[in-house]
Amino acid sequence: MRMTSTTQIITFTLALWAGLAVLAQAKLEAGPNGGKLIGTDPDRAELVIRDDGKVAVSFLAEAGTSGDIGERLVTLFAQLGTGRTEITLVREGETLVSEKPLPQPEGYTLVVQIRSMADAKPVNARVQYISHICDGCSFKEYACTCEDH
Secondary structure, three states, X not given: OOOOHHHHHHHHHHHHHHXXXXXXXXXXXXXXXXXXXXXXXXOOEEEEXXXXXXXXXEEEOOOOOEOOOOOOEEXXXXXXXXXXXXXXXXXXXXXXXXXXXXXXXXXXXXXXXXXXXXXXXXXXXXXXXXXXXXXXXXXEHHHOOXXXX
């Protein structure tokens, strides 16, 4: 039996609504250290802006605990009003930490590129650097889990 155009449109519309309902129920989560979760498995990481203004990137194991960096490469850029500036990361154990604190004032976008190995295609994540505490979720704004902003 062939579906008519009207039946196809109705079926598509219902499937779209169902998909949007699932997405709407997806809860944003902060990382185990209160940072922003970035990347996808197996390259899932947490970006934390520490109190000293330095950025720390830690990869997560399946249980949400810190995992090994392995062969992964991470490049971090600050998109400032004057242009794009690379932020140098150095290894501290199994965490990558910026050599210097982030530029001030805040309010710009951080771009994180994660490669699972040197010749792999990068996965990009963008994080708006705003460090005040969100009234809704009590995380720093860059790691906010509120759905309304």
